[in-house]
Amino acid sequence: MRCARPSTRRYGSGAASWTDPCAAAATGLRRPALLHTWSVLLVLGHSNSGSHDEASDIEEQPVGDRRRPKEWVMSNVAWIGLGHMGIPMSKHFVDAGHEVRGVDIEESARARARENGVEIVDSVREAVHDVDVVCTMLPSGKQVTEVLTGPDGAFAHMPAGAVAVDFSTTGIETAEALGAQAREQGVGFVDAPVSGGVIGAEKGDLALMLGGDGEHVTAVERFTKLVGEYIVHVGPSGRGQAMKVVNNAMMGVGMAVSCEASVLAQRLGLDPQVFYDMVLRSSGDNWAFRNWFPLPGVVATSPASHGYEAGFMVDLVAKDLRLAVELGTEHDVTMATSQTAFELFRRTSEAGAGTRDLTALALELGAKVDPPAAG
Numbered sequence: 001m002r003c004a005r006p007s008t009r010r011y012g013s014g015a016a017s018w019t020d021p022c023a024a025a026a027t028g029l030r031r032p033a034l035l036h037t038w039s040v041l042l043v044l045g046h047s048n049s050g051s052h053d054e055a056s057d058i059e060e061q062p063v064g065d066r067r068r069p070k071e072w073v074m075s076n077v078a079w080i081g082l083g084h085m086g087i088p089m090s091k092h093f094v095d096a097g098h099e100v101r102g103v104d105i106e107e108s109a110r111a112r113a114r115e116n117g118v119e120i121v122d123s124v125r126e127a128v129h130d131v132d133v134v135c136t137m138l139p140s141g142k143q144v145t146e147v148l149t150g151p152d153g154a155f156a157h158m159p160a161g162a163v164a165v166d167f168s169t170t171g172i173e174t175a176e177a178l179g180a181q182a183r184e185q186g187v188g189f190v191d192a193p194v195s196g197g198v199i200g201a202e203k204g205d206l207a208l209m210l211g212g213d214g215e216h217v218t219a220v221e222r223f224t225k226l227v228g229e230y231i232v233h234v235g236p237s238g239r240g241q242a243m244k245v246v247n248n249a250m251m252g253v254g255m256a257v258s259c260e261a262s263v264l265a266q267r268l269g270l271d272p273q274v275f276y277d278m279v280l281r282s283s284g285d286n287w288a289f290r291n292w293f294p295l296p297g298v299v300a301t302s303p304a305s306h307g308y309e310a311g312f313m314v315d316l317v318a319k320d321l322r323l324a325v326e327l328g329t330e331h332d333v334t335m336a337t338s339q340t341a342f343e344l345f346r347r348t349s350e351a352g353a354g355t356r357d358l359t360a361l362a363l364e365l366g367a368k369v370d371p372p373a374a375g
Contacts, residue, residue: 074098077223078127078134078154079118080147081168082109084311085194086137088201089167091116092226093135101127103147128154133223134164139316141170148178148189155185163188163216165223167208169248169316171323172238175211179237188216191237192224193244195251197291198311199301205229209247211240249324249338251288252317252358256341258289259362266367272298294362296369303357304369314361315354318345 075098079090082104093100094117102118104110110120121127124147128134134154138144144166148154154164164182166175166189175191182189190212200206208228210217217233224231234243261284265275272295279285292311293299303311321342328335348354348364363369 075132075223076130077101078103078124078131079113079137080104080124080127080134080154081137081143082106082113082118083137083139084198085167085201087112087116088198089137089204089206089227090118090135092204093223094118096226101131103127123152124154125152125157128158128162130159132159132162133220134158134162135167135223136164137167139168139313140319141168141174144168144170145174145178149181155182155187158185158187160186161188163190163220165190165192165220167192167194167227169193169244169320169323170241172241172245172327175241176238179212188213188219189237190216190220191240193240194228195244195247199291201227208232209234209240209243211235211237211242213237245320245323245327248317248320249335252321252324252345253337253341254286255288255292255294255317255358256344256361258286258292259294259344259359259365259367262289262294263362263365263367266295292357292359294359295367302359304359304362308353308357308360308363310355310357312358313355314345314349314358317358318342318349318354321345 077090077093077098077100079086079093079100079102082090082102083106086102086104087109090100090102090113100118101121102110102113103121103124104113114120134148136144136147136154138147146153148164148166150156158164164178164187166178170178170191170193178191179189190210192208192210194200194206194208196206204227206228208224208231210224210231210233212233213236214233221231232243234240261279262272262275266272272293276289276293276298280290291299292302292304294302294304296302296305299305303309321338324338325335325342327333328338344361344364345358348361351364353360353364
């Protein structure tokens with residue numbers, strides 16, 4: 001009997017590995033096997049599958065800070081959305097030798113991307129007319145829908161068989177609708193929300209949660225590998241977004257309680273560094289606390305140590321928590337903790353900090369910083 005569960009693919013900087021969860025369930029073991037992700041040329045209908053049997057087939061050459069296979073083929077890539085995440089992610093594509101055309105409404109973003117080697121163009125149509133893959137990284141599902149659909153959208157002007165990969169967090173219904181519209185237009189679509197923040201985007205070691213048809217997921221493996229270290233095909237269109245919503249609900253709640261606890265620790269006279277070091281070795285540790293400690297001067301890479309300049313904006317985490325709460329209501333799941341975290345971030349946004357980093361919640365809760373963070 002064929003198992004319908006999705007496969008789990010993990011990719012690192014060296015040889016990739018693949019785990020069949022069905023075989024693992026049957027044997028109690030995880031069975032790695034080589035997967036030659038580079039054997040698929042992106043333009044579907046012109047795929048060129050190679051042998052999957054011999055490790056000796058692999059010969060890699062260093063390119064920038066990534067690695068590429070001997071059979072590497074340069075591709076045309078359109079990148080729509082050159083913000084905090086899009087700029088470092090698109091740079092990995094440039095560094096790997098691909099031709100990248102970028103679109104963004106902000107001149108400052110266009111200038112930074114241009115410095116990285118991205119060719120800036122004026123319209124989506126111009127960006128996508130001869131590409132192998134279209135990548136989007138935008139703040140909302142509405143924006144993603146606008147740039148992909150309609151007479152001026154990417155789906156209407158991409159070559160037949162090309163694939164759009166959306167790295168944004170859009171919501172399940174949006175991803176499902178985009179998958180259906182892509183099929184009608186004769187192109188592919190993969191929802192591929194990411195986790196790991198700006199630092200993960202810069203390092204190229206994001207976690208990617210992929211939803212879409214298996215052939216499309218396979219077709220873009222050589223591209224997703226450029227920005228992701230742990231890549232999972234969760235299921236059909238929308239399942240990547242489902243995974244992202246529940247993950248970000250946990251992250252948002254973790255950040256909210258980390259901000260509350262950090263402000264309380266400050267009021268109790270605890271040294272921030274001592275507090276941080278102890279929690280890291282205690283049961284209160286969590287990813288948001290560890291990486292994005294909300295008081296300045298403790299974690300050098302935390303936005304709190306850089307004037308609360310946005311890495312992950314307050315408005316975005318509020319959006320993600322709202323999505324989680326709405327889905328909880330739809331599926332009869334109590335999301336009281338997520339609801340409370342949503343209200344905290346919403347209040348922070350309404351106070352004028354919506355475009356600041358989510359760690360700025362600590363300021364809204366009364367954290368004292370020296371010098372005071374600008375509003």
